[in-house]
Amino acid sequence: MIQYREPERSVLELVKSAELFARKKHAGQTQKDGAQYSEHLEAVVSRLKSLGVVDEEILCAGWLHDTIEDTDASFDELLERFGSRVAVLVSSLSKDTSLPKKQKEREYIKQLRESSPDAKLVKICDISANLSDLKRYSQSRSKRLRYLKLKRRNIVAIKDDLISNTDFPKTIPLLESINKILKLYGQKAISLQPKI
DSSP: OOOOOHHHHHHHHHHHHHHHHHHHHHTTTTOSSSSSSHHHHHHHHHHHHHOOOOOOHHHHHHHHHHHHHHSSHHHHHHHHHHHHHHHHHHHHTTTOOOOOHHHHHHHHHHHHHSSSSHHHHHHHHHHHHHHHHGOOOOOHHHHHHHHHHHHHHHHHHHHHHHHHHHTTTTTHHHHHHHHHHHHHOOOOOOOOOOOO
């Protein structure tokens, strides 16, 4: 006999399961300002929702985006628990930590460029959350500038697809708020004009 599951309930269960999994995997991890890492994850998912994202798999990827890179979670574990789309989204947002630092960053930029529009939505929300917390970090000026330049390169790699994605028009105001933060720290704003 085929059982019917209410879609809304299963959606909530999938997203809640991703949240609980991420909280467990990141337990004990803190941000640079000492706050619990789960606060960053909450901020990413909150930004996704503010853009109008209701797709449960994208919201799951928001919760899970750092699990492969920063915890002992594997692609196969995510695949088994959350399905192929979520596992691929998270994988496309994860740096290859086996590479030397400079090569890792170059490869990551290429990876972001080639990632899906859904992955790029998660990434811009991740960057926005990170930059919003920057004022609370006690980093040296030079470290902060290196961090900002790295985030700026990540944004440049994904912005064209975000700007042209008419499904999520609130992405432009999010990019504008990121530009304000970049300017505040003396960085060049990112052009919000799509490439022709």
